[in-house]
Every structure is written in structure tokens, then in C-alpha cells.
Amino acid sequence: MSETLSPTASRERRTYSIGELARRFEVTPRTIRFYEQEGLLEPERRGQTRVYHEKDRVRLALTLRGKRLGFSLAEIREVIQLYDHAPDGDERQLRRMLDILAEKRRGLERQLEDIHALQNELDDVEDRCRDSLDALLARHSRDT
Amino acid sequence: MSETLSPTASRERRTYSIGELARRFEVTPRTIRFYEQEGLLEPERRGQTRVYHEKDRVRLALTLRGKRLGFSLAEIREVIQLYDHAPDGDERQLRRMLDILAEKRRGLERQLEDIHALQNELDDVEDRCRDSLDALLARHSRDT
DNA sequence: GGCGAGCTTGACGTTTACGTAAAGTAGACC
DNA sequence: GGTCTACTTTACGTAAACGTCAAGCTCGCC
Numbered sequence: 001m002s003e004t005l006s007p008t009a010s011r012e013r014r015t016y017s018i019g020e021l022a023r024r025f026e027v028t029p030r031t032i033r034f035y036e037q038e039g040l041l042e043p044e045r046r047g048q049t050r051v052y053h054e055k056d057r058v059r060l061a062l063t064l065r066g067k068r069l070g071f072s073l074a075e076i077r078e079v080i081q082l083y084d085h086a087p088d089g090d091e092r093q094l095r096r097m098l099d100i101l102a103e104k105r106r107g108l109e110r111q112l113e114d115i116h117a118l119q120n121e122l123d124d125v126e127d128r129c130r131d132s133l134d135a136l137l138a139r140h141s142r143d144t
Numbered sequence: 145m146s147e148t149l150s151p152t153a154s155r156e157r158r159t160y161s162i163g164e165l166a167r168r169f170e171v172t173p174r175t176i177r178f179y180e181q182e183g184l185l186e187p188e189r190r191g192q193t194r195v196y197h198e199k200d201r202v203r204l205a206l207t208l209r210g211k212r213l214g215f216s217l218a219e220i221r222e223v224i225q226l227y228d229h230a231p232d233g234d235e236r237q238l239r240r241m242l243d244i245l246a247e248k249r250r251g252l253e254r255q256l257e258d259i260h261a262l263q264n265e266l267d268d269v270e271d272r273c274r275d276s277l278d279a280l281l282a283r284h285s286r287d288t
Numbered sequence: 289g290g291c292g293a294g295c296t297t298g299a300c301g302t303t304t305a306c307g308t309a310a311a312g313t314a315g316a317c318c
Numbered sequence: 319g320g321t322c323t324a325c326t327t328t329a330c331g332t333a334a335a336c337g338t339c340a341a342g343c344t345c346g347c348c
Contacts, residue, residue: 062265065258065261065262066262067214068214068254068255068258069213069214069255069258069259069262070211070212070213070214070215071214079262079265082269083265083269086269086272086273086276087272087273087275087276088276089276090280091277091280091281094273094276094277094280095277097269097273098270098273098274098277101266101269101270101273104266105263105266108259108262108263108266110212111212111213111255111259112256112259114209114212114213115213115252115255115256115259117209118209118210118213118223118252119249119252121206121223121227122245122248122249122252125226125227125230125241125245126242126245128230128231129230129231129238129241129242129245130242131231132230132231132232132233132238133235133238133239133242136234136235136238137235
């Protein structure tokens with residue numbers, strides 16, 4: 001793995017402005033501020049302007065990935081909190097976390113099934129489509 | 145495949161009321177009416193009440209699957225229209241349809257990547273979680 | 289004929305995830 | 319010192335996907 005959300009691993013000193021991040025991920029600054037408001041990002045403040053670090057960039061990437069999979073921002077926040085609090089807590093909390101993880105996994109498994117089902121259906125459409133096209137072209141070449 | 149959206153394959157004469165469908169798929173009747181309003185379902189009318197056939201049931205299943213994958217109702221309607229119009233149209237239309245199919249496929253491929261990436265991240269969290277738990281239990285058993 | 293269960297059509301309300309416009313600030317450059 | 323660019327906050331607007339009443343029809347049953 002090339003990157004992680006673990007705070008101990010953010011050893012690069014690169015920072016980003018809100019505009020840089022926005023261009024990089026093809027979202028608007030407004031979106032990034034909104035994600036902060038929703039507790040998904042926690043940029044540093046230098047004066048009154050926001051300064052984003054690697055940790056924020058990785059979180060944003062995770063957020064957008066979650067969005068592409070249809071997760072709500074609330075669900076994504078949950079996952080991020082799993083990340084941030086993975087190593088701590090008492091036994092009960094850790095076991096609860098493992099339960100939540102297992103549940104998330106089941107959700108992903110179902111999404112995999114759904115994708116395969118949809119792929120099969122697209123195959124079906126494509127087959128019929130190609131059949132029609134072949135018939136059309138055969139008729140055309142015969143008529144010349 | 146056990147079922148398809150192809151109209152020629154709906155040879156079963158089973159019908160459903162809106163309430164039956166709603167219970168089956170764990171949605172509200174309101175949701176089903178809304179999907180009709182959005183052009184995703186086209187139930188028969190018997191008097192003033194709606195009568196749903198196999199075709200509608202399959203469409204509803206497809207719709208909910210799409211939703212679980214984060215598709216908008218507009219996108220799902222596109223897919224359904226692909227189904228309904230797959231075998232017809234002139235050459236240009238058929239080629240266009242194949243292009244659209246290829247694009248949908250690319251979207252699904254990306255979702256697969258996203259899912260695998262998220263699974264890896266959950267693995268990561270789980271590892272750290274288990275490490276903490278093991279350390280906790282080891283300390284506990286040593287202290288007894 | 290009254291009554292409940294299930295259906296119908298409106299119509300307005302709500303949540304999520306931002307868009308957009310207004311007005312102000314702060315640093316870089318000429 | 320003025321202007322440009324990029325940032326800031328505040329606030330109202332909006333599209334999607336339904337939820338939530340309200341009011342009325344209609345069928346079966348006692």
C-alpha cells in the first residue's frame with residue numbers, strides 16, 4: 001500500500017491550498033468546505049485560510065471513492081472514524097469495531113454481487129444488440 | 145439466467161398489487177408510484193388500480209439494484225431503455241448503443257476497483273484493531 | 289348499510305449534497 | 319496605492335428521492 005490514513009504515516013510535509021485540492025480531484029472548493037463542515041476533513045488554519053496536509057488529501061480521496069459507491073457522507077464519516085480510532089478503546093469497543101467492520105464487508109460483498117448481476121445484464125443487451133446489427137449488415141451486403 | 149427484462153419472455157401470468165410488490169422488496173407503495181412517475185415502471189390499469197406484471201417486478205429489482213450501487217433514477221432509466229430498445233433501431237443507433245454499453249461497463253469496472261480499494265482499507269483497520277485487542281488480552285491474562 | 293383494508297390522487301414537507309451570489313480580507317505585483 | 323487573484327464567511331437556492339398527511343373510491347363481509 002502506498003498510502004494510509006494513519007496519522008503516524010503522514011511524514012511528507014507537502015501541503016495544499018483549497019484550490020489545489022479542488023483541481024486535483026475535480027471538485028469545487030465549496031464541496032471541500034462542505035466536507036469539512038460535515039466532519040470529513042480537518043485542515044489546519046494559518047491565519048484564516050485553510051492548509052491541507054497529506055492526511056486531508058487521503059481522506060478526500062476516500063470520501064470521493066465512497067461517493068462513487070453510493071455511500072452517504074454520514075457513512076463515509078463512519079469509515080473515517082474507524083480509521084482514526086482503530087488502535088484505541090477498551091475490549092468492548094474493539095469488539096464492536098470488528099463487528100462494524102464485518103458489516104461493512106457484507107455491504108461490499110453485496111455490491112460486488114450487484115455489479116456482477118448488472119454486468120450480466122449488460123452482456124445480455126449487448127448480445128441482442130450485436131445480433132440485430134449483424135442481421136442488418138448481412139442484409140445490406142446481400143442487397144449490393 | 146432465470147429472468148430477463150425482454151418483453152417476449154414475460155410468459156408468466158402472475159400479477160401483483162402495489163402492496164404485494166412493496167412488501168416483497170421492502171419499499172413503500174409511495175416509492176413504487178414515484179418510480180412509475182419517473183418512467184421506470186409501467187403497470188397495467190384495471191379500473192383505477194395498478195396491476196403489476198413480471199416485467200414490472202423485474203424492472204423494480206433492477207432499479208433497486210441500481211440504487212444500491214449509487215445510480216440515480218435517471219441513469220437506471222437509461223439502462224432500462226437500453227433493454228427495451230436493444231433489438232431495434234438503424235445501424236447508427238445500434239452502434240451508439242454499443243458505445244453507451246461500453247461506457248457503462250467502464251463505470252462498473254471503476255466501481256470494482258473502488259470496492260477492492262475499500263476492502264483493502266478495511267483490512268488495514270481490522271489488522272490494527274486485532275493487534276490492539278491481542279495486546280489488551282495478553283496484558284490481561286498476564287496480570288491474572 | 290356500515291365498516292375496515294387497500295387502493296387512488298393531490299399537495300406539501302424533508303433530507304442530502306451541494307450551487308451560487310454577495311461582501312469582505314490578504315498577499316503579490318506594477 | 320491600486321488592482322488582481324485566491325481565499326474567507328454568510329446565506330439563500332436547488333435537484334433528487336422520497337415521506338407524510340388529507341380526502342375520496344371500492345370491494346368484501348357481517
